[in-house]
Structure formats: structure tokens, C-alpha cells
Amino acid sequence: MASLRTVVSALMSKGVLSAGWNSILTGAVFVFVAYVLVVEVGGDSAAPFVAVVLAVTGGWQLARGLRAEFQRWSAMTQVHRFRRTAAAKELTTSSDSVQP
Numbered sequence: 001m002a003s004l005r006t007v008v009s010a011l012m013s014k015g016v017l018s019a020g021w022n023s024i025l026t027g028a029v030f031v032f033v034a035y036v037l038v039v040e041v042g043g044d045s046a047a048p049f050v051a052v053v054l055a056v057t058g059g060w061q062l063a064r065g066l067r068a069e070f071q072r073w074s075a076m077t078q079v080h081r082f083r084r085t086a087a088a089k090e091l092t093t094s095s096d097s098v099q100p
Contacts, residue, residue, distance in 0.1 A: 020072060023065030030058025 011017035034054035041047040 018069070018072060020065045020068030023061045023068065025065075027058040027061030027063075027065060030054045030061060032058075034058060 008017060008022065012019070012022060031054070034051040037047045037051040037054070
């Protein structure tokens, strides 16, 4: 488990894995563990309660991660639009300044 945490930490520090994706993956694991607790554990009386807590926490993590990724995606598309607009303006300005 410690080595997995080290790998994820290294990926996040390099920018490969964003905080949004980390929340999405954590939420997915919580929801999966909640599902396993409900389906596989039949004799433990506390399992359904723990499963509910994990499912709610997992849903919250998923929503948080998706919100973060949509905000990140929106910001990235606005930057790309700005760059394309600036490049187009630069091209039209440079072509206007060249007179035959």
C-alpha cells in the first residue's frame, strides 16, 4: 500500500495525475468496497452500515473529483481559445502590415 501511495504521489507531483483524478479514483474504490461489503459479507451486522458510509463518502469524492476536472477542462479550453484568437489576430495584423 505504501508503494502505491508513493507511485500516486510521484504521478501527482509530475502533473500526470491531477487532484481531480485522484478524488475520482478514490471515490470509485470506496464505492467498490461498499459494493463488496454488501454483496459478499453476509454474517457481519455492521457491514451494511459501513457500506453506507463508504458509499456516501465515495459518491462525495466522485462528485468532488468530477467538479474539479470539469473546472480544469473549462479553464484549459478558455486558454486554448484565447491562444487561437491571439494567434489569428497576430496573423491578420502581420498580413495587413505587409504592403505590396
